[in-house]
Amino acid sequence: MEARQNGPNGELPAPAVPGPTNPMVTPLLTDLYQFTMAYAYWKAGKHDERAVFDLYFRKNPFGGEYTVFAGLEECIRFIANFKFTEEEISFVRESLPSSCEDGFYNYLRGIDCSDVEVYAISEGSVVFPKVPLLRVEGPVAVVQLLETPFVNLINYASLVTTNAARHRFVAGKSKMLLEFGLRRAQGPDGGIGASKYCYIGGFDATSNVAAGRLFGIPLRGTHSHAFVSSFMGPDEIINRSLTSHDGSTTCEDFVSLVQSWLSKIQWSESLHGSFGETNQSELAAFSSYALAFPTNFLALVDTYDVVRSGVPNFCAVALALRDLGYKAVGIRLDSGDLAYLSSEARKIFWSIEKEFGVTDFGRMNITASNDLNEETLDALNKQGHEVDSFGIGTYLVTCYAQAALGCVFKLVEINNQPRIKLSEDVSKVSIPCKKQCYRLYGKEGYPLLDIMTGENEPPPKVGERILCRHPFNESKRAYVVPQQVEELLKCYWPGNSGRAREHLPLLVDIRQRCIKQLEQMRPDHMRRLNPTPYKVSVSAKLYDFIHFLWLNEAPVGELQ
Ligand SMILES: Nc1ncnc2c1ncn2[C@@H]1O[C@H](COP(=O)(O)OP(=O)(O)OP(=O)(O)O)[C@@H](O)[C@H]1O
Ligand SMILES: O=P(O)(O)OC[C@H]1O[C@H](OP(=O)(O)OP(=O)(O)O)[C@H](O)[C@@H]1O
Ligand SMILES: O=C(O)c1cccnc1
Numbered sequence: 001m002e003a004r005q006n007g008p009n010g011e012l013p014a015p016a017v018p019g020p021t022n023p024m025v026t027p028l029l030t031d032l033y034q035f036t037m038a039y040a041y042w043k044a045g046k047h048d049e050r051a052v053f054d055l056y057f058r059k060n061p062f063g064g065e066y067t068v069f070a071g072l073e074e075c076i077r078f079i080a081n082f083k084f085t086e087e088e089i090s091f092v093r094e095s096l097p098s099s100c101e102d103g104f105y106n107y108l109r110g111i112d113c114s115d116v117e118v119y120a121i122s123e124g125s126v127v128f129p130k131v132p133l134l135r136v137e138g139p140v141a142v143v144q145l146l147e148t149p150f151v152n153l154i155n156y157a158s159l160v161t162t163n164a165a166r167h168r169f170v171a172g173k174s175k176m177l178l179e180f181g182l183r184r185a186q187g188p189d190g191g192i193g194a195s196k197y198c199y200i201g202g203f204d205a206t207s208n209v210a211a212g213r214l215f216g217i218p219l220r221g222t223h224s225h226a227f228v229s230s231f232m233g234p235d236e237i238i239n240r241s242l243t244s245h246d247g248s249t250t251c252e253d254f255v256s257l258v259q260s261w262l263s264k265i266q267w268s269e270s271l272h273g274s275f276g277e278t279n280q281s282e283l284a285a286f287s288s289y290a291l292a293f294p295t296n297f298l299a300l301v302d303t304y305d306v307v308r309s310g311v312p313n314f315c316a317v318a319l320a321l322r323d324l325g326y327k328a329v330g331i332r333l334d335s336g337d338l339a340y341l342s343s344e345a346r347k348i349f350w351s352i353e354k355e356f357g358v359t360d361f362g363r364m365n366i367t368a369s370n371d372l373n374e375e376t377l378d379a380l381n382k383q384g385h386e387v388d389s390f391g392i393g394t395y396l397v398t399c400y401a402q403a404a405l406g407c408v409f410k411l412v413e414i415n416n417q418p419r420i421k422l423s424e425d426v427s428k429v430s431i432p433c434k435k436q437c438y439r440l441y442g443k444e445g446y447p448l449l450d451i452m453t454g455e456n457e458p459p460p461k462v463g464e465r466i467l468c469r470h471p472f473n474e475s476k477r478a479y480v481v482p483q484q485v486e487e488l489l490k491c492y493w494p495g496n497s498g499r500a501r502e503h504l505p506l507l508v509d510i511r512q513r514c515i516k517q518l519e520q521m522r523p524d525h526m527r528r529l530n531p532t533p534y535k536v537s538v539s540a541k542l543y544d545f546i547h548f549l550w551l552n553e554a555p556v557g558e559l560q
C-alpha cells in the first residue's frame with residue numbers, strides 16, 4: 001500500500017489512490033505464464049532481484065506518425081491497490097501444477113507494489129515508437145505479474161485516444177464531435193473506455209450515460225428513428241398546450257400552431273412550393289418532442305425524406321416554438337449524402353431567416369451521423385458541407401482501421417545488468433539499460449526529436465550541442481542544439497522509495513494536455529498523407545553500448 005509519510009522536503013503525502021475503474025482489473029487479470037514465471041523465479045530464489053522493464057510500442061497506428069499516450073491513471077490505480085485475496089490465491093493454487101510448493105502461495109499473500117517504482121510519460125502526451133511510456137522497476141516476480149494488466153490498460157486506451165485525436169484533426173477545431181459508440185463497442189469495458197479516451201483525444205461529449213457519471217464527461221444526444229416512426233399522426237397528441245418561455249402566455253393547441261406554420265412555409269416565396277405534403281406522422285413526432293423538450297428541440301429528419309418532409313416539418317415546429325419564445329437547437333441527418341443534404345438544409349434555414357425575419361435561423365445546428373470515419377470526414381471537407389456536429393460511433397470506438405497498438409513490456413536490466421532482446425527483425429530488438437528520455441525542442445518551438453540516454457549520463461542542456469543517433473542505423477545521426485529540454489519520464493509511483501510522486505491529473509487536464517501537445521507538433525508530422533516520421537534517437541554512449549551488448553549476446557555463425 002501507499003507510503004503515507006511526508007516526503008523528503010516535508011511535502012504532504014499524495015492522496016490515497018482509488019481502485020481501477022473496472023472491478024475486473026485484479027491481480028488475476030494476467031496471463032497464466034506470468035504466474036508460472038513468478039513461481040520459477042521464486043523457486044530459483046530470484047524473485048526479489050531488482051528488474052527494470054520498459055513498456056513501449058514499435059509503430060504508430062493508423063498509418064500516422066504520432067500516438068497519444070493514455071491509460072496511465074488506471075495502471076497507477078491498479079498497482080496502488082495490488083493485493084491478492086485469499087480466494088484469488090486459492091484459484092492460482094488450483095491453476096498451477098500440484099507440485100508447486102506452498103511457500104509460493106505464502107509469498108503471493110505477502111506481496112504488494114510497495115517495492116515497485118513507475119516512471120511514466122504524462123498521460124495525454126504525444127509519444128513515439130521505442131520510447132518507454134513506462135519504466136517499471138521492482139522485484140522481478142512482482143513486475144512480471146504486472147506485464148499483462150499494464151499492457152492491457154494502455155494498448156486500447158492509447159489506440160482509441162489516438163483515433164479520436166485523428167478524427168478531431170480532420171474535423172477541425174470548430175466542429176462539435178460526439179462519441180456515439182457504446183452500442184457498437186467491444187463490450188461494456190470497450191464502451192466505457194472509448195467514451196473516456198475519446199474525450200481525452202478531443203471529443204466534446206458522449207451519449208454514454210455511465211461514462212458521464214463515472215468521469216463527468218458532458219452528455220449529449222438526439223433521438224432515434226424509432227421515436228419518429230412510433231407516431232401515426234397528429235390526432236395521437238392529446239396534451240397540446242405549451243406555456244411560453246417567459247411563462248406569460250399559454251398556447252392551448254401547439255399542434256395547430258405548427259400546422260399553420262407549415263402552410264405558411266409551404267407557400268412562402270423563397271421556397272416557392274419546393275415541397276408539397278409532408279409526412280404527418282413525422283410532424284406529429286416532432287411536435288410531440290418539442291412539447292417534451294421545448295428548450296432543447298433537435299429533430300432527426302431522415303426517416304421519410306429529408307428535403308421534402310423532415311426539414312420542412314422541423315422548420316414548422318421550430319417557428320411555432322419561436323412564437324412562444326423558444327429557440328430550437330437543430331436537426332440530425334443519419335443517411336444519404338451528408339454534404340448535399342446538409343447544404344440543402346442550410347439553404348432552407350437561410351431562406352426562412354430572410355423571408356420571415358427570424359434572427360439566427362440560418363445558423364441552426366446540423367448534426368450528421370452514419371458510419372463516419374476519418375475518410376468520410378475528409379471527403380465531406382473536400383466537397384464542402386454545412387455540418388456543425390458529427391456523431392461518430394462504430395469506426396471510432398472499434399478502431400476499425402487498426403485493431404491494436406502492439407505495446408510490449410521488455411526486460412532492460414536486472415541486478416544492474418543491462419539486458420537486450422535480439423531479433424531477426426531489427427525493429428524488434430529491444431533497447432537495453434535503465435534509461436532517461438528527453439524531448440528536445442528547436443528554435444521554432446516544435447519538438448525536434450526524442451533522445452534516450454543511459455540513466456547516469458548527464459541530461460542534454462539547453463544551448464549545448466548533442467549528438468543524437470538512430471538506435472540501430474549507423475549512418476543516421478544528427479547534432480542538435482536544444483532550445484528547450486523536457487524530461488519525459490516522471491515518477492508516478494515511488495513505492496516506498498521516499499521519492500516525490502506526481503499527482504494524477506483530472507480528466508479535463510489530461511484532455512487539455514493532449515490538445516495542447518498535438519497543436520505543438522510540426523504540421524508535417526501530423527498530416528494524413530505521407531507524414532514525416534518524428535525522430536527517436538539514443539545518445540552516442542547508449543548507441544555504443546547497445547551495439548557492444550548486441551555483439552556480445554549474438555552467437556557467431558559457423559559456415560561449413
Ligand atoms: N458526401 C459524402 N461523401 C462521402 N461519403 C459520404 C457522404 N455522405 C455520406 N457518406 C458516407 O457514405 C456512407 C453511406 O452509407 P450507406 O451506403 O449505407 O447509405 P445510407 O445513406 O446509410 O442509406 P440507408 O441508411 O438509408 O440505407 C456512409 O458511410 C456515410 O458516412
Ligand atoms: O454510425 P455510427 O458511426 O456507428 O454512429 C452511431 C449510429 O448509431 C445509430 O444508428 P442505429 O443503431 O440506429 O443503426 P443504423 O446503423 O441502422 O443507423 C445512429 O443513428 C448512428 O447511425
Ligand atoms: O443521441 C443520438 O443521436 C445517438 C446516440 C447513440 C447512437 N446514435 C445516436
Ligand SMILES: [Mg+2]
Pocket residue numbers: 334369370371
Ligand atoms: Mg447508422
